Structures are given as C-alpha cells and as structure tokens.
Amino acid sequence: xxxTAAVRATGLIKTFDTVRAVDGIDLDISRGEIFGVLGPxxxxxxxxxxxxxxxxxxxxxxxxxxxxxxxxEPHRIRQLVGVTGQYASVDEDLxxxxxxxxxxxxxxxxxxxxxxTARRLLAQFGLEDAADKTISQFSGGMRRRLDLAASLIMRPxxxxxxxxxxxxxxxxRNQMWDTIRGLVADGCTVLLTTQYLDEADxxxxxxxxxDHGRKVAEGTPDELKxxxxxxxxxxxxxxxxxxxxxxDVVRRALGIDPVLTPESRRMTVPLxxxxxxxxxxxxxxxxxxxITSVSVDKPTLDEVFMAITGRDPGNTEQDARDEIAxxxxx
Amino acid sequence: xxxxxxxxPAAAVxxxxxxxxxxxxxxxxxxxxxxxxxxxxxxPEQFFDVTIQPLLFTAMFAYIFGGAISGNVSKYLPLMxxxxxxxxxxxxxxxTGVQLREDMDKGVFDRFKSLPMARIAPLAGPMVADLVxxxxxxxxxxxxxxxxGYRPHxxxxxxxxxxxxxxxxxxxxxxxxTWVGTIAKNARSVQGISMMILxxxxxxxxxxxxxxxxxxxxxDFVKINPVSHxxxxxxxxxxxxxxxxxxxxxxxxxxxVIAVFAPLSVRTxxxxx
Numbered sequence: 001x002x003x004t005a006a007v008r009a010t011g012l013i014k015t016f017d018t019v020r021a022v023d024g025i026d027l028d029i030s031r032g033e034i035f036g037v038l039g040p041x042x043x044x045x046x047x048x049x050x051x052x053x054x055x056x057x058x059x060x061x062x063x064x065x066x067x068x069x070x071x072x073e074p075h076r077i078r079q080l081v082g083v084t085g086q087y088a089s090v091d092e093d094l095x096x097x098x099x100x101x102x103x104x105x106x107x108x109x110x111x112x113x114x115x116x117t118a119r120r121l122l123a124q125f126g127l128e129d130a131a132d133k134t135i136s137q138f139s140g141g142m143r144r145r146l147d148l149a150a151s152l153i154m155r156p157x158x159x160x161x162x163x164x165x166x167x168x169x170x171x172x173r174n175q176m177w178d179t180i181r182g183l184v185a186d187g188c189t190v191l192l193t194t195q196y197l198d199e200a201d202x203x204x205x206x207x208x209x210x211d212h213g214r215k216v217a218e219g220t221p222d223e224l225k226x227x228x229x230x231x232x233x234x235x236x237x238x239x240x241x242x243x244x245x246x247x248d249v250v251r252r253a254l255g256i257d258p259v260l261t262p263e264s265r266r267m268t269v270p271l272x273x274x275x276x277x278x279x280x281x282x283x284x285x286x287x288x289x290x291i292t293s294v295s296v297d298k299p300t301l302d303e304v305f306m307a308i309t310g311r312d313p314g315n316t317e318q319d320a321r322d323e324i325a326x327x328x329x330x
Numbered sequence: 331x332x333x334x335x336x337x338x339p340a341a342a343v344x345x346x347x348x349x350x351x352x353x354x355x356x357x358x359x360x361x362x363x364x365x366x367x368x369x370x371x372x373x374p375e376q377f378f379d380v381t382i383q384p385l386l387f388t389a390m391f392a393y394i395f396g397g398a399i400s401g402n403v404s405k406y407l408p409l410m411x412x413x414x415x416x417x418x419x420x421x422x423x424x425x426t427g428v429q430l431r432e433d434m435d436k437g438v439f440d441r442f443k444s445l446p447m448a449r450i451a452p453l454a455g456p457m458v459a460d461l462v463x464x465x466x467x468x469x470x471x472x473x474x475x476x477x478x479g480y481r482p483h484x485x486x487x488x489x490x491x492x493x494x495x496x497x498x499x500x501x502x503x504x505x506x507x508t509w510v511g512t513i514a515k516n517a518r519s520v521q522g523i524s525m526m527i528l529x530x531x532x533x534x535x536x537x538x539x540x541x542x543x544x545x546x547x548x549x550d551f552v553k554i555n556p557v558s559h560x561x562x563x564x565x566x567x568x569x570x571x572x573x574x575x576x577x578x579x580x581x582x583x584x585x586x587v588i589a590v591f592a593p594l595s596v597r598t599x600x601x602x603x
Contacts, residue, residue: 006339031339053444054443054444055440055443055444066339066340066342066343067343068343068346073348075346075347075348075349075350075446076343076346076347076348076446078444078445078446078447079342079345079346079347079446080339080342080343080346081444083440083441083444085437085440085441087437087440089437089438089439089440089441089444090437090438090441091365091436091438092436092438093368093369093372093373094365094368094369098368102361102364102365103441103445105357105358105361105364106358106361106362106442106445106447106451107445107446107447108354108357134372150441155337156337156342157337157338157339157342157343158339186336186337187336187337187338187339188337189339
C-alpha cells in the first residue's frame with residue numbers, strides 16, 4: 001500500500017499587490033498527524049490555509065492533498081478537506097440544526113440523512129440544547145463548536161482549523177483540544193494554525209514556525225526546543241542599569257547574546273548544557289551585578305519562537321503593523 | 331468522540347468526483363433557495379419594497395400623470411399598470427444584487443466556497459427564492475390598479491400570463507444585478523450602480539408615456555429597450571389577451587440577458603474567492 005502524504009506542498013507563493021503574504025512555503029504532512037502552523041498575526045498562516053483549501057488561487061508552487069492536485073482539481077479537494085475558519089462560517093440567521101442540515105444537503109445527503117447527521121453532531125458537540133436557537137444567540141465558544149461540527153458532516157479525512165481557540169476561555173479551549181485529539185483518533189489528519197505556543201506544544205505532532213510568509217523552522221515540539229539549547233537560564237536583574245554590563249558577562253562566559261525583556265528586568269540565556277549556568281553566575285558575581293531571581297529551565301516554545309524570529313511572540317506591535325500593511329495591500 | 335468506522339483517506343479519495351452533476355447542481359440551488367426563503371421569513375422587512383411600492387407607486391402615478399397624459403385616470407390605467415408592473419419587478423431585481431453582496435461578505439460564504447458545490451448554486455438559489463417577491467410585486471400592482479378602477483380586458487388568463495411574463499423577465503434581468511453584486515466592492519456601491527442601470531431602463535421606456543410623444547433620438551432607444559418590450563407585451567396580454575410579437579421579443583431579450591450575465595456572474599464569483 002502506498003501512503004501518499006496528507007498534504008504535500010512545494011514553493012507556495014501568494015502575493016497581494018506588493019506584499020508576499022506567503023513566500024515559498026514547503027509542507028509535508030503525514031496521514032494521521034496533527035500538524036501545527038505557528039506564527040504571529042499576519043505571518044501568512046491563514047493565507048496559506050486558504051490556498052490549500054482552494055479559497056485562494058495559488059500564485060506559484062504546487063500543492064497536493066492525498067495525491068490530488070489542489071489547483072487542477074479544486075472540486076475533489078473540497079470533498080477531502082473540512083475547513084473551519086478563524087471567524088465562524090455558519091449562517092447567523094439560521095438555527096444550529098438548520099445550518100448543519102443545509103450543509104449536509106449541499107453535499108448530497110438526503111433530507112432525512114442530513115437531519116440525522118445534524119442531530120448526531122449536535123449531541124457530539126454538546127449543542128443539543130441550542131439546536132433550535134439561531135446562531136446570533138450563540139456564544140463565541142458555541143459558534144466555534146458548531147463551525148467545527150459543520151466541517152465534519154461528510155467525515156473528511158483532512159481537517160483545516162484556522163486558529164480554533166483564539167478568543168476562547170481556557171475551559172472551552174481545553175474542550176476544543178480534546179475534540180481535536182478525538183478527530184485524529186478517528187483517523188483524520190489535522191492541519192491547524194495557532195498563535196499560541198502552548199497550543200502547538202499540547203496538540204501538534206510536528207510544528208512549522210512561520211514568519212513573514214516563510215517557514216523559519218520545523219520539527220517536533222521537542223526538536224524545536226532542543227534546537228535552542230537543552231535548557232535556558234532565566235535571570236532577573238536587580239536593576240535595569242546593569243543590563244549592558246550583564247550582557248557583556250554572558251557574552252564573555254558563553255559567547256552568545258542573551259534575550260532581554262527589559263520591562264521585567266529579565267534575561268533569558270540558552271544553554272548547551274545546564275552546567276554552564278554556573279559560569280554566568282560567577283561572572284555576574286565578579287562584576288558586582290545583583291540578581292533577584294535565577295532558574296534553569298527547559299526552554300518553552302516561546303523561547304524557541306524568540307530565538308528563531310528574534311521577536312517576542314507576545315509583542316504584537318510589529319505584527320499589527322504588518323497586518324495593516326497586508327490589509328491595505330489586499 | 332468515537333465514530334463507528336475510522337476515516338479512510340484512500341476510500342475518500344476514490345469517492346471524490348471531479349465536478350457537480352446537473353442533478354446535484356439543481357439540488358444545491360434548491361437548498362440555497364430554501365435558505366433564502368428561511369431568511370426572508372425571519373426578516374419580513376425584506377418584503378417592504380414588494381408590498382409598499384406597488385401600492386404607493388400605482389396610486390401616485392395614476393393620480394399625478396393620469397389627467398395630463400390620458401385626460402383622466404381611468405383612461406391612463408391600462409397604459410400605466412403594465413408600466414408599473416415592469417418598474418416594481420425591476421426594482422425587486424435590484425435588491426437581489428444588493429442582498430447577494432451583503433450575503434457574500436458574511437463568513438458563511440467561506441463555508442459555501444469550501445464545499446464541493448456548483449459555483450452557480452449560491453447565486454441562482456436566492457434568485458429562485460426571489461420568484462416569490464416578483465409574484466407579490468406583480469400581483470399587488472394589478473390588484474391595486476383594479477382597486478382604483480383598472481379593468482383589464484384580457485381577463486384572468488391575460489393578467490396571469492402578463493404576471494408570468496413579468497416574473498420571467500424580472501428573473502432574467504436579475505442576473506445583471508447579480509453580476510453587479512459580484513463585481514462591486516460593497517452593498518452600497520451595488521445599490522449605486524444598480525440605480526444607474528435601473529432608472530434609464532425604466533424611465534427611458536414606454537412604461538409611463540406613449541413613445542410617440544418623445545423626440546426622435548429618444549424614441550429609438552425606447553424602441554430597443556427590453557423594458558419597452560416587456561411593457562408592450564404585458565399591455566397586449568392584460569388588456570387584449572393577445573400574444574403579440576412583443577412577447578417573443580421579451581422572451582428573447584430575457585434569454586440573451588441570462589446567457590450573457592449568468593456565466594459572467596459565475597466567473598467573477600469564482601474569482602472573488
């Protein structure tokens with residue numbers, strides 16, 4: 001039995017006027033895995049997903065889903081992929097049941113079949129009580145669940161989830177995570193985008209980090225964490241005035257630059273081996289720099305992201321500007 | 331979350347089909363029409379234009395222009411009612427384009443685009459539902475006319491034939507506005523562009539005044555305007571119960587409009603993905 005990849009893309013490019021929203025991305029997603037695409041707002045995640053889902057034309061490059069060419073056979077692709085958008089794509093004026101019934105009918109289910117499927121999915125997603133409410137009365141979390149349910153009507157083998165938990169409270173988010181894991185247990189392949197590092201860490205078997213339309217790193221969560229060093233040294237300085245001096249100390253001891261978070265007087269230093277933390281501490285003592293806290297941890301994906309892109313994932317000011325530029329270009 | 335059978339990608343790929351078949355397209359269009367009907371029932375204000383306008387315009391035009399154009403109101407009615415029918419039906423089709431644009435900007439259209447559906451279904455579906463609106467608009471105009479003294483000599487058959495012809499023409503011309511709906515940036519600009527198409531079409535016709543009273547250059551345009559043909563055909567059907575050549579010209583114009591604008595609309599809709 002040949003096992004064609006669930007998704008195979010090479011050199012995907014999408015340009016809006018002058019902005020390259022997706023700038024030569026390659027993807028290779030195996031069957032049955034959860035593949036996470038991680039990146040800040042405006043990195044090109046959604047654009048890439050929309051290209052793969054036939055919602056946007058592919059400017060250059062090639063994409064195949066289970067061996068079917070995306071550009072050449074969009075109608076087949078639409079039968080293989082369930083898409084759950086960033087903004088719930090369900091009809092506001094219809095009830096939950098009516099929405100699912102309509103989407104079932106549009107995909108060729110008979111009226112009775114479609115009604116039964118709607119009922120089963122509403123039960124599965126805990127929405128029975130809201131079955132006859134119009135979507136305008138739904139909470140954000142309920143909309144997301146209904147939206148995901150709508151993508152599963154025909155049980156497609158590949159599911160795209162565009163930021164499935166953005167804006168959800170932690171409890172609803174955990175429910176969504178369980179649901180996503182359940183999909184894979186049923187034999188689906190999941191491609192999800194997220195801005196949340198812990199989400200990618202929790203769910204994804206493999207992760208691609210995307211920034212400015214390019215893939216800047218790829219691997220399992222562990223591989224990505226290891227790539228920035230086995231562990232990290234976290235320091236909090238007593239005074240920001242010592243920052244420059246402290247950087248010099250780190251550079252002398254380890255030959256690398258620390259990542260600074262001046263607002264909290266923090267420094268993060270990637271370490272090849274945890275033992276090297278001592279060299280830094282000795283250096284700081286000799287230079288007379290006071291610290292208020294110190295710890296040696298396994299790196300988090302946040303640090304991975306920072307190390308790869310040189311930006312703090314929490315600092316979205318630059319991203320917001322990119323986003324605006326992209327919107328304008330569009 | 332345990333489904334009975336695991337999802338099998340190979341089987342799913344084998345099941346896929348390259349295009350929607352004709353029966354599938356028809357069924358999808360009807361499902362989209364069902365959706366549009368549901369939305370109409372939940373937003374009854376959508377019926378304002380098709381109920382108020384026939385009442386208001388029929389009464390207004392009859393009493394304002396009746397004396398000036400035909401000497402008195404009752405003589406003007408046989409000339410005017412078919413004109414108002416054409417006008418209200420055309421105004422109704424304009425709403426088709428505006429509503430389509432509003433609809434297309436909503437998130438649910440992402441879903442429709444991501445489903446394996448014929449691309450014409452989301453456009454044609456609401457238009458099928460709109461047949462109800464044309465029916466209301468055309469029937470109410472005739473009823474209002476009769477209430478103020480219009481006596482169609484074509485009888486029930488003639489009036490019904492006139493209504494059916496108006497509905498068909500409205501449906502055909504709605505494809506122009508649907509196309510405008512797919513090319514315009516937002517609902518407001520659809521409204522603006524549609525007005526610019528609608529006013530010359532209705533007023534530069536024989537809908538309200540006899541073409542013989544117009545200057546020559548204008549008369550030429552009025553003669554080729556499809557709305558004039560619709561109005562003349564409707565007059566012949568409702569007033570005399572005769573199926574004149576005008577009926578043929580109207581049907582032909584309708585078919586030409588559909589043949590040009592339906593493919594154009596589908597093309598721009600596909601591109602707007």
